[in-house]
Amino acid sequence: MATANGNGVTTKPPPSSSPLRNSKYCQSNMRILVTGGAGFIGSHLVDKLMENDKNEVIVVDNFFTGSKDNLRRWIGHPRFELIRHDVTETFLAEVDRIYHLACPASPIFYKHNPVKTIKTNVIGTLNMLGLAKRVGARILLTSTSEVYGDPLEHPQTEEYWGNVNPIGVRSCYDEGKRVAETLMFDYHRQHGIEIRIARIFNTYGPRMNIDDGRVVSNFIAQALRGEPLTVQLPGTQTRSFCYVSDMVDGLIRLMEGDNIGPINIGNPGEFTMIELAETVKELINPEVTVKRVENTPDDPRQRKPDITKAKKLLGWEPKVSLRQGLPLMEEDFRQRLGLSENKVEAKV
Numbered sequence: 216m217a218t219a220n221g222n223g224v225t226t227k228p229p230p231s232s233s234p235l236r237n238s239k240y241c242q243s244n245m246r247i248l249v250t251g252g253a254g255f256i257g258s259h260l261v262d263k264l265m266e267n268d269k270n271e272v273i274v275v276d277n278f279f280t281g282s283k284d285n286l287r288r289w290i291g292h293p294r295f296e297l298i299r300h301d302v303t304e305t306f307l308a309e310v311d312r313i314y315h316l317a318c319p320a321s322p323i324f325y326k327h328n329p330v331k332t333i334k335t336n337v338i339g340t341l342n343m344l345g346l347a348k349r350v351g352a353r354i355l356l357t358s359t360s361e362v363y364g365d366p367l368e369h370p371q372t373e374e375y376w377g378n379v380n381p382i383g384v385r386s387c388y389d390e391g392k393r394v395a396e397t398l399m400f401d402y403h404r405q406h407g408i409e410i411r412i413a414r415i416f417n418t419y420g421p422r423m424n425i426d427d428g429r430v431v432s433n434f435i436a437q438a439l440r441g442e443p444l445t446v447q448l449p450g451t452q453t454r455s456f457c458y459v460s461d462m463v464d465g466l467i468r469l470m471e472g473d474n475i476g477p478i479n480i481g482n483p484g485e486f487t488m489i490e491l492a493e494t495v496k497e498l499i500n501p502e503v504t505v506k507r508v509e510n511t512p513d514d515p516r517q518r519k520p521d522i523t524k525a526k527k528l529l530g531w532e533p534k535v536s537l538r539q540g541l542p543l544m545e546e547d548f549r550q551r552l553g554l555s556e557n558k559v560e561a562k563v
């Protein structure tokens with residue numbers, strides 16, 4: 216029988232899982248697939264999911280930007296499996312939940328092979344929706360604030376349709392994620408798949424790749440190496456930074472809650488890139504200088520989530536401020552860069 220969901224969309228009932236999953240001989244564990252689970256957010260999500268001993272976690276990842284190192288504490292664990300797999304190829308497994316994160320997230324990586332980025336977003340999401348349909352799993356897509364493009368509304372609510380250049384150098388990611396959201400809703404309406412869509416805003420924390428290219432990881436690595444902080448012009452562009460533990464909490468609440476989304480998950484604290492550089496300098500290395508460098512095309516000028524929906528529907532809001540989160544990330548970067556606790560000399 217058809218039912219109406221929170222978005223007023225009439226859907227088919229969700230497909231059911233295989234009879235074996237419900238048999239009395241089957242383990243009652245929740246079997247969870249995390250695509251892109253060897254990456255930054257994915258590996259923190261895996262840590263949290265593995266804390267629950269009723270969860271079995273399967274990670275599939277092609278290791279383009281992720282690494283086995285991020286998951287080393289779980290390799291060999293009886294409730295954990297790591298599979299090298301590219302989501303542009305089909306994947307079959309009996310699972311109850313799919314967290315679909317696989318996609319390079321840093322602009323330098325997603326622009327590196329834009330056709331592959333589109334394939335990952337479109338074919339990869341189709342493959343995961345096909346799997347969800349086949350086994351009756353609930354699927355969550357990590358979409359992005361980039362679906363709002365260079366936003367003409369501020370802060371951004373989920374009702375805003377965005378201002379995206381369809382043919383620019385960022386389009387492979389922005390439009391790829393927009394199509395991925397469309398596919399999610401079409402599978403929901405046409406096949407009754409249980410979907411959840413998170414629109415993630417800039418997230419930072421330990422395990423980001425040191426040469427990831429994203430602003431927080433760049434500034435922290437530069438401050439620790441005593442190199443100038445590279446503020447891309449004009450420097451007055453804004454972002455709102457969410458600490459990764461808050462993000463993971465929001466994603467799990469969304470997956471296990473009733474609302475399909477899309478829901479913004481991010482920290483509304485908004486900073487210009489100059490303010491971010493000044494904060495990193497003050498907290499990590501007051502000796503470094505700030506250097507203005509060229510920007511890349513279509514860089515959004517402002518970005519800040521309206522999280523009214525997340526607060527109301529998920530009972531979620533971020534707890535970690537930027538000033539609390541940066542030192543936690545500094546510690547991780549120090550260890551990975553092999554630096555002692557002593558502040559480094561400035562190189563200009």
Ligand SMILES: NC(=O)c1ccc[n+]([C@@H]2O[C@H](COP(=O)([O-])OP(=O)(O)OC[C@H]3O[C@@H](n4cnc5c(N)ncnc54)[C@H](O)[C@@H]3O)[C@@H](O)[C@H]2O)c1
Nearest residue numbers: 251253254255256277279280281301302318320415417418
């Ligand atoms: N971190 C952020 O600020 C942010 C903001 C918005 C949305 N997101 C979304 O969250 C997700 C995770 O982002 P992240 O910051 O952890 O990035 P990340 O680059 O650290 O992780 C992405 C993971 O996906 C894997 N991957 C990429 N292409 C793949 C493919 N074709 N097949 C299998 N695995 C593949 C990578 O190897 C990596 O492990 C992404 O979907 C990203 O778009 C992140």
Ligand SMILES: O=c1ccn([C@@H]2O[C@H](COP(=O)(O)OP(=O)(O)O[C@H]3OC[C@@H](O)[C@H](O)[C@H]3O)[C@@H](O)[C@H]2O)c(=O)[nH]1
Nearest residue numbers: 320321322359361428429430433445446447452488514
């Ligand atoms: O060294 C740097 C790097 C970046 N920047 C600036 O910092 C801002 C943020 O840039 P980032 O590369 O960290 O990230 P962006 O906000 O552009 O994109 C991100 O947003 C949402 C996610 O989906 C993705 O993880 C990523 O695309 C931009 O204005 C950029 O110009 C610097 O000033 N200096």
